[in-house]
Amino acid sequence: MSKIDKAEVKKVWDAFDYNGNGILSLAEIDRAVIELYPQLAKDKPAIMRAYKAADTSKDGFIDFNEFGRLLDLLFYYDELYKMFQKLDKNNDKRVSYVEFKKGHELMGINVKSDADLKKAFNEIDTNHGGYILFDEFCIYAAKKKLNSRS
Structure with missing residues (x-):
């Protein structure tokens, strides 16, 4: 808009x-x-x-x-x-590590190793629940100035 x-x-x-x-x-x-x-x-x-x-x-x-x-x-x-x-491939309103691993490029996250990918996931999963929730996703997007149109 x-x-x-x-x-x-x-x-x-x-x-x-x-x-x-x-x-x-x-x-x-x-x-x-x-x-x-x-x-x-x-x-x-x-x-x-x-x-x-x-x-x-x-x-x-x-x-x-x-x-x-x-x-x-x-x-x-x-x-x-x-x-x-x-x-969120299974539509459960949260992103698991497996889903994140398959689609992290959408967020502009380019990492070289599984350890770096897990570290990025844990950075976004601020409540450490093992899933990324939409609120956590938004907080990360604001920090990184993520633009969904990129």
Whole structure:
């Protein structure tokens, strides 16, 4: 999605803010995404991640000042989620080491040895659960400035 001007942001804001109270709840965001951006609606983890990241005030709502960031992040995390799904071959919402080993090039990870690959996997798997979760994948992507279109 390209940057949109302030008037267009206000128009989209009005479509998101169903109850007109000047703040967006997660329910309003989810509903608006389903109606306005149906191509994003199936990627609930991406919507949740964008919502949390855009809520810079940490009050549980998105205000108008945070809204432009939310729009950008909805599309960014949707792209990351698509990449994550390519890695997650068995669709269990997590990436095992075997799946990572087969698809790590998608993430721009080029290593020479299995030991280096395992080290990279462990760096991303921050909770050390033996799988890469979408949140961990996003944190890694932000650190590496991973671009899903590369």
